[in-house]
Amino acid sequence: MRLIPYLNFDGKCGEAFDFYAAALGGTIVARMTYGESPICDEMPADSQDRIMHCQLEAAGTTLMGADGPPPHGGSTTCINVDVDSVEDAERIFSALADGGQVQMPIEETFWAHRWGVLTDRFGKPWMVNFLKPCPE
Incomplete structure (x- = not known):
C-alpha cells in the first residue's frame, strides 16, 4: 500500500506538474486529458483540454493530480x-x-x-x- 497526495486544480494541473517536475527533478510518467480519455464523448467541450490525471515520480515518491471539479x-x-x-x-x-x-x-x-x-x-x-x- 502507498499513500499518495492527490492535488486538484482548476485548469492549471499541466502547468503545475511541469513546474513540480522541474523543481523536484522528477519525471511525469502519466498525463491524460479528458479529451484523450475513453469518456471523452461524455465530457463537456470546454473540458477536453483539461487534465483528467497526471502522475509525477520524483526521488522514489509519487504525486498525482487533475483539473477539477x-x-x-x-x-x-x-x-x-x-x-x-x-x-x-x-x-x-x-x-x-x-x-x-x-x-x-x-x-x-x-x-x-x-x-x-x-x-x-x-x-x-x-x-x-x-x-x-x-x-x-
Whole structure:
C-alpha cells in the first residue's frame, strides 16, 4: 500500500506538474486529458483540454493530480490509497467510509480494478485505487 497526495486544480494541473517536475527533478510518467480519455464523448467541450490525471515520480515518491471539479467535498487535496488487490481496496474503502460519507462508491473504472472516493468521519477526503496497468 502507498499513500499518495492527490492535488486538484482548476485548469492549471499541466502547468503545475511541469513546474513540480522541474523543481523536484522528477519525471511525469502519466498525463491524460479528458479529451484523450475513453469518456471523452461524455465530457463537456470546454473540458477536453483539461487534465483528467497526471502522475509525477520524483526521488522514489509519487504525486498525482487533475483539473477539477474536486469530487472530494470541495477540497483541493486528498490522499490516494494505492493498493495491490480488489480485496484490499474494498476492505480499506469500507473501513475509511465507516461514519463518513461516500461520494463515489468503490467500483471498476477504465483505469482501475477498483476506485472510490469518500470523506472520512473527520472530514478528510480519500480515494482508494487498485490501478490497472497503464497502456503503453
